[in-house]
Ligand code: SF4
């Protein structure tokens with residue numbers, strides 16, 4: 651983000667307060683993905699992985715459809731001690747369930763590491779744009 655700013659590129663990350671802004675189709679009750687061959691799955695990362703298909707729009711459901719759906723339905727960041735103790739859980743919500751299930755632990759989002767710097771940048775940009783920085787000391 652610093653480099654983008656330095657070279658006058660606009661970063662879409664620069665001007666909003668971080669929040670859980672991407673919804674996960676895998677844990678969404680009413681979300682399904684259908685690939686170009688009609689295969690149905692819950693997660694974008696399950697596309698191309700035959701054993702993770704819930705079925706096909708032409709050949710109906712697979713025998714393991716319920717178990718695959720349940721795997722995602724039952725996943726929650728509150729299952730993990732680290733997430734329960736984490737002060738940014740409202741922003742991160744345990745990250746990507748696919749990754750957490752794959753490696754056995756939630757994969758922390760970037761906000762855990764850059765939130766302070768990020769918020770400082772937002773404030774500095776705000777002050778610069780409003781030309782009120784002269785009222786503030788470094
Ligand atoms: S499990 Fe991860 S990759 Fe899959 S839909 Fe949810 S956020 Fe995206």
Ligand code: SF4
Nearest residue numbers: 733736742744756758
């Ligand atoms: S940052 Fe890490 S510990 Fe905190 S909620 Fe996200 S995944 Fe869990």
